[in-house]
Amino acid sequence: MTAGPRDTPSSPRVRSNLQLRVISAIVLGALAIAATWAGGFWFQLFCALIGALVFYEWAAMTRAICDRRAQVLAAIALAVALLALVIETPYLSFIVAGAVAVMLVATLFDREAWIVAGGIYALVAALPLALLRGHEFAGLAAVLVLYALVWGTDTFAYFVGRSLGGPKLAPAISPGKTWSGSVGGAVGGTLAALFVGYLCGVAIDVRLVLVLLIVSVISQMGDLFESWVKRRRGVKDSSHLIPGHGGVMDRVDGLIVAALAFWLIGGLVGEFDAPARWLFPV
Incomplete structure (x- = not known):
């Protein structure tokens, strides 16, 4: 809401909304860090939940222009892929490929492909982050550094x-x-x-600085992409699931593409099974 004559930065309404945003951010940040620290099943479940909520919000924003059959197909395909992620099946790559294929079939019913794009976007929201974490300390360090990068980028961009x-x-x-x-x-x-990388014992060098700068810019592009989607659909927030913040997509838009960038860079230069080893040697 744009501040009006009575909604100055020091007004009770603005202060109350700011306090709500801060409290929500602290709670969400604590949950994210706790799940990341726990790793394994809990972090996989955390990532799957992000993917599911992103799809829910995307589907809600585009429901009016999407065919019901396409929505059902995309939802089932996404659910199977996210379940495979949580149980850590060795056939995850094949299941994800199959899920994407089913989503593409859904374009037969949804010619504008909005719901299909949402399903793929939800997969991107869950998979790279989970695969980046893995079961090694390097993965833990990578995700903690990723949080600091994305959250720091958002915060400094706002105040600067x-x-x-x-x-x-x-x-x-x-x-x-x-x-x-x-x-x-x-x-x-x-x-x-x-x-944060220094606190985790990560080797700091020019290569890492360049990667972080590039991924910070990419995270801002993810923010702009989500803003473009909302503008196309005529909504201010992706939902109202998070008090004071809007929706899950509003909070993870930069994280989604930043995690994808970390995973791709680490995989292409190192190995996709353990991308954090090259990015964050500890």
């Missing part, structure tokens, strides 16, 4: 953008974002990630 202002980054998609905020977010997020 509000403080410095300047030219808009993408006014047609997200009018509030500025180039100063984007640069400040990338620098601040990278520094936050390096600090």
Whole structure:
């Protein structure tokens, strides 16, 4: 809600909303870190839950223009893939490929392919993050550094953008974002990630700094993509599941693409079974 004459930054309504956002952020951050620390089944379940909620919100936003048969097919395919992730079946790659194939079949009913895109987006929300964590300490360090990078990028982009202002980054998609905020977010997020990496015993070098800067920019692109989807569907928030924040997609848009980037970089240069070993040697 845009602050009006009575909704100044110091007004009770704005302070109350800010307090609600802070409390929600602390609770969600604590849950994410606890699941990440636990690893194994609990983290796989955490990632599957993110994927399921992302699909739920996407489907809700696009329900009016999607064929019911396409929605059912995509939902079943996604559910099977997420279940395979949680139970850690050795056939996960084949099951995911099959799920994507079923989703593509759904385009026979949904010519605009919105629900199919949502199903694939939900898979991307769950799989790379879970595979990046794995069962090694390097995976734990990788995900903790990823959190620091994405959360730091969001936080610094917000405060630097509000403080410095300047030219808009993408006014047609997200009018509030500025180039100063984007640069400040990338620098601040990278520094936050390096600090967490240092605490985890990660070897800090130029290669890692470059990777973090690139992924910080990619995370901001993920934020813009989700803003574009919401603008196309004419909604402000993806849902109202999180008090003071909106929906799950609103909170994990940058994390989704950042985790994908970490997994791809680590896999292509190192190995896809353990991408964190190359990215975060500890």
